[in-house]
Amino acid sequence: MAGNVVHLDPAPAVFAAMSEGWRRQQAARFLKTGTVVRRTWLMQRVVTFSGLYPWQWTPAEGEAFIPTFAVGMNLWHYLRLAVTRSRSACSWELLLQD
Numbered sequence: 001m002a003g004n005v006v007h008l009d010p011a012p013a014v015f016a017a018m019s020e021g022w023r024r025q026q027a028a029r030f031l032k033t034g035t036v037v038r039r040t041w042l043m044q045r046v047v048t049f050s051g052l053y054p055w056q057w058t059p060a061e062g063e064a065f066i067p068t069f070a071v072g073m074n075l076w077h078y079l080r081l082a083v084t085r086s087r088s089a090c091s092w093e094l095l096l097q098d
Contacts, residue, residue, distance in 0.1 A: 015053050019043065045069070 007013050019040055026036045047053060049068065050061040062083075 011053055015047065018054070042069075 022043075023036055023040055026039065027033075043054065046057070046061065046065050049065050050057065052061060066083075
């Protein structure tokens with residue numbers, strides 16, 4: 001995008017760039033494509049569920065989302081995966097704030 005053009009709603013563009021950067025960072029660590037896809041899918045799913053972007057999340061969004069994510073699954077296994085993946089996404093986002 002040209003330097004003199006401003007997004008009318010920058011949050012979706014920031015999220016798209018953040019997601020792509022996170023995807024590339026994981027690929028650079030030689031993570032399997034399936035792992036990267038599942039992690040980015042989970043982040044998108046929380047955004048859709050909460051209506052908030054990762055930089056707006058609080059523990060309350062995680063607490064509300066996790067039970068819906070684990071319905072009909074091995075609860076403890078998927079809870080651990082969800083927490084690990086969201087922690088990974090949030091730690092990447094925190095690096096951007098420094």
